[in-house]
Every structure is written in C-alpha cells, then in structure tokens.
Amino acid sequence: MGEKRRAAPRFIDRGTVVEAALGVLSAKGFHGASTREIAKAAGTSLSNLYNYFGSKSEILEFVLEDTGRTLADSLEEAVLAAGDSPLARLEAAVRAYVDFIIARPQASVVGITEFRYLEGQNRAEVVAQRDRTETVFRDAIADGHDVGVCDVRDIGSATRGVVTLCNSMSTWYRPDGRLSPTELADMQVDLVFGLVRADGRPEAAGSPEAAGRDHSSAQRRA
Incomplete structure (x- = not known):
C-alpha cells in the first residue's frame, strides 16, 4: 500500500x-x-x-495593521467628503469611527488590550496606521483652533483625548443597546465637541432643529 x-x-x-x-x-x-x-x-x-x-505575534501584527488601516482609510475618506470646515471634518471623523466600532467592535477591543504585546517592526507597522488616524483628528482640531472654533490649551493633548474617547466606545458598546447607531454617533459627536470646546454643536439627527436645518438647506439647493 x-x-x-x-x-x-x-x-x-x-x-x-x-x-x-x-x-x-x-x-x-x-x-x-x-x-x-x-x-x-x-x-x-x-x-x-x-x-x-x-508566530502568534505575527498574526497579532497582521490583524492590528489590517484593522488599523481600514479605520484610517475610512476616516480619511469621510473627512475628504466633509469639505474644508474644521468642525464638519471633526464630526465626520467621529461618525466614521463610530461606524467602524459598530461594524467591528472586536477590532477596537483587541487593539486596546493586546497592542502592548507587539515589539520591534511589528509594533512600528501598527503605529504607522494609528498615526494616520490621529493625524485626521489633529488636523481638524488644529485648524479649528486656528480659526477660533475650537478652544483647546494643547492640541496634542486634545487630540489624544478625542481618540481615546472614540476608541473607548468599544469597551461599552452593545449591539442590543437602547441607542440606535445614529444616536450613538450623535452622542459621541456631542462629547467630542464638548472636549475641544467647539463653537456650537450640531443638532442630533432626527431632532426638530436638525429637521428644520435640513429643510432649509434643501430649499436653498432647490
């Protein structure tokens, strides 16, 4: 045989x-x-x-680099579509981050808890993607500060605070929670705007104020 x-x-x-x-x-x-x-x-x-x-370390690096790249890509695309307004870009970045966590909550959890086990080049590859995400927020906050619509004492600290706030959502988000994805995004945007002391906050989607704003915008475009 x-x-x-x-x-x-x-x-x-x-x-x-x-x-x-x-x-x-x-x-x-x-x-x-x-x-x-x-x-x-x-x-x-x-x-x-x-x-x-x-090795298992190579798998971890592969996973965190892949998910980090996906997040950074989505934030950059959202900000590009938002236009030049610093606050519109900041809001778009926050909403894109919320969408990412809702779609892939495990990615953010693993990123928070297991990143510490990466070393050397494996760590550097993941850091490069995280830097892209941080840059999106830093640029919007810095531009907002320059034109007077954000009031922060230190742009770096404010940026880290915003990123931490967004990422921490993965530790408490539950798909069966009482808030809809839109309501979650509204809440996160409100918190971020408060953190950077933004000049005015966008109304929650679906509120009478937002409906009136959207109606007026539609009339102007007509």
Whole structure:
C-alpha cells in the first residue's frame, strides 16, 4: 500500500484570518489564545496557518495593521467628503469611527488590550496606521483652533483625548443597546465637541432643529 498523500494546504484569505484571530484574541487575550485555536476558527489546520505566519505575534501584527488601516482609510475618506470646515471634518471623523466600532467592535477591543504585546517592526507597522488616524483628528482640531472654533490649551493633548474617547466606545458598546447607531454617533459627536470646546454643536439627527436645518438647506439647493 502506498503512502497516504498529504493534502495540499488550503489558501486562507485575508479576511478569514483577521476575523478568526479577532474572535479568539478578544475572548482569550494574546497569552490565553493559541495558534491552534485561531487555525480552527479560520477553518484550516495549524500547519497550514504556519505556511503564512511564523508566530502568534505575527498574526497579532497582521490583524492590528489590517484593522488599523481600514479605520484610517475610512476616516480619511469621510473627512475628504466633509469639505474644508474644521468642525464638519471633526464630526465626520467621529461618525466614521463610530461606524467602524459598530461594524467591528472586536477590532477596537483587541487593539486596546493586546497592542502592548507587539515589539520591534511589528509594533512600528501598527503605529504607522494609528498615526494616520490621529493625524485626521489633529488636523481638524488644529485648524479649528486656528480659526477660533475650537478652544483647546494643547492640541496634542486634545487630540489624544478625542481618540481615546472614540476608541473607548468599544469597551461599552452593545449591539442590543437602547441607542440606535445614529444616536450613538450623535452622542459621541456631542462629547467630542464638548472636549475641544467647539463653537456650537450640531443638532442630533432626527431632532426638530436638525429637521428644520435640513429643510432649509434643501430649499436653498432647490
């Protein structure tokens, strides 16, 4: 009887690895999770997973870099569409951040709790994506300060405070909570505008004030 032929490794797509690792890491943490568990969640063998990643640390870096890039891309796109107004850009960035957390709450949780385990180049790649996100907020706050619509003592501290506020939503957000996604975004925008002492805050979506504003804008465009 001939030797049993070993099955060829099955290709693992990027999204499958990211979601499988996020699920395991968010439940057990970096030290509690095993590569075997991640492979099982991804629907593949441990040996096949090692065809792509040399260690659990490499998987963590891959996941955090991927999700960090996705977040930064979404914020940059939202701000670009918002126009030149610093406060419109700040609001757009906050709403995009909320959308990201609602869509992928585990990504932010793992980013908060497991980032400390990255070292060297693996850490640098993730930091580069985080810097992109911070830059979006820093630029909007700095421009708002320059034109007098934000009142902050230190732009760097204000920026870190805003990013921390946005990211912390992942620690308490629940899909079955009482607030709708729009209401969550309204609340976060209000908190951020308060933190930077913005000159006026946007009305909550769906409020009579917002409805009147939207109606007036529609009339002007007609």
